[in-house]
Amino acid sequence: MPVFSPSSHHPAPAAECEPGTAPEQQTAVDKALTLLKSLAELDGEIGVSELARRNRMSKSTTFRLLGILQRNDLVDRVGSDYRLGTQLFDIIARGFGADALLLHERLLPHLVDLYELTHETVHLAMLHGTDIVYVNKLHGHRAARSPSRIGACVPAYCTGVGKALLAFDHDAAEAAISAGLPARTEYTLADSDRFRADLRRIRQEGIAYDRQEAVLGLTCVAVPVMGAAGRPVAALSIAGSDRRFDPARFAPALRRVAFEAGRTINAAMVRQAAPTGTAGL
Template structure:
């Protein structure tokens, strides 16, 4: 029986509920975090009165906490308004360990090569647990609607980059299956045996597909970037709208670019320019 699709925003398990804004249980840390989240929802500077209103704080409390955040470079003051600070960017880059930012730097030229060969949306992603993290993305004027953005996470089992990585990581694949395979669309593989068979095919052929499994209307094709010991350190993909995108057309370009990218990773590791490991995890 076909699984019922659920909206993408409901695919991740909810975080434990914290104190509601303005409640007596809120600590100063809670209130400061609410202010940061409120700032993150805007693409412009915001005044203290509006931030206090959105965070359900008094203006004096918001002003005091913003001063503390400013001293720690987590927010910046622009006139009488505030915006997120550069220190948050540095902290965010370390969320998944040291390897993804370095991979982003080393593999960017290869991602650019892939874009030049395809002129479609191209991605670089790494595996983090049972999810994939997009560490780079290039798109042109024909970009298809996609949930991908730099820093975004998606379940690995329903994306081409994710399946390309799970195929070579048995423990992560089984953990994803054990956690459940909810349907993001009507095309998502939700049967464990079918997913295992798909991963076996990917290990054999070296190429993975997402045929509207993560987002309706989006087709992707991906290959792993292999590192030392035959383990992938990342995956590259090409994506496009289903009504015009033929994924097999880009398979050869993906394989060529991934081969050159793998050579660059191995050479960088040999020189000590890249630490060993996958996604910041030590190499076995």
Template sequence: MPVTAFSPEHADPPHSGGPSPEPEQQTAVDKALILLKSLAEHDRDVGVSELARRARLTKSTAFRLLGILQRNELVERVGSNYRLGTQLVDIGSRVYGPTPPLLQERLLPHLADLYELTHETVHLAVLHGTEIVYVNKIHGHRAARSPSRIGARLPAYCTGVGKALLAFDHDAAEGAIEAGLPARTEYTLADPDRFRAELRRIRQEGIAYDRQEAAIGLTCVAVPVMGPLGRPVAALSVAGADHRFDTSRYAGALRRVAHEAARAVTAAKARGAVPSGGGGLPRA
């Protein structure tokens, strides 16, 4: 089957939380949640007609529910379009308890440093089970199309940040392998032996790559941010369009920034500002 580039505009409506009820069984809450999920799939503001189509609702129903969500600050209206609201962002930041905001606070300045050094799209991510969660993202005018969004999850095995973290977490890596390594593109490392060999290389060299493995046309280079217990608490990456992106150009900047970030996490732990687990998300 041919593999195409990631395109949120043509993706099916998301059902990551399990199968949605049949249309005739949907409550108003179901429909509102489907609208929120549809909005989350876009990196742009979306009109009510498109949202209604993606959520398989009538335009009048979508408009009425969006009004309710807007009153509760879960969505914002921008002209005739909609986007996720600030209240939803605040709720999302509390999903895994107090640790992620602390980690983000400590590492955000280093992510900003990385962007200033590269002027490419940069990510901060943490491991949750066999998935990665994007804690933060900064991009400039040359941002490549990417499935990464703040708060979004992706399988760890096919991303640079994910492999940088799995390389130092044997249980999570084996869990990912046991769950299967479905090829998201023709370049995904779907063979368990090759994948384990790649993780060994990452442990030795301290740097990971995503060579169009999560999405066609997207390449990135990533490094772990090591915590005081000798295990990574997060990962940083630089990403760009494959046709112009030279991963070797950014390896040095990534290593330097990750080293400074690790020092900041260790110092914060010594002051009691970061929980003893290092600041990452709890295991799934």
């Protein structure tokens, strides 16, 4: 199984304290939450010294708090670096319902298959209102800069996974349009007519593209994971740098994996809905 850890970190400004609260006046809980928020902004791991610098804490305090968070599975240690722990996703996912946990657990093997086929950044996401929630993500050493993080919410209209889901949910799509489609980049489909036309194409072809619509330099291809009722329950995507990544090249592999993922999640949902004592019979 590949190692999913990028080799570099993007610099971030030091965290601001609450108005009127100096760093030394923060409680241990305040500081621990500050560290979690800082880790959530990263797409990978970070060392103690750098994390302490960004949050204007001493290295000893940062190390001590990370140890407490690690013992509670809220932070994982990777060598001498740290990243958010898997237990934190479980806590977040419960806020989005049982489906998020089911998707996260049952479709991980398919996400691994997709990574092995492409060696690009791969995502699993679900629709939450007019946003998408990243349920899972795998990436290698050449991951492009992306707003995607497990458990993060992003507006659906400017992402491949989001458009793949909105195309099959008329009410959510119209709600997103009514709320406005602010341009995140010069390539965002901020015009409602163009946006609706793109959703019609996605419904016909079953595949969505994000060509630098959310972040400059990032492009991706996405397809829905269809449920038993003929409506998508999630979406899968492959993303990479616009300078070297050809999304159409990976479309066939993405369709195959999404089809198998649909079979897996539909079977899991049937078992989950079965009366107690009959599942698996």
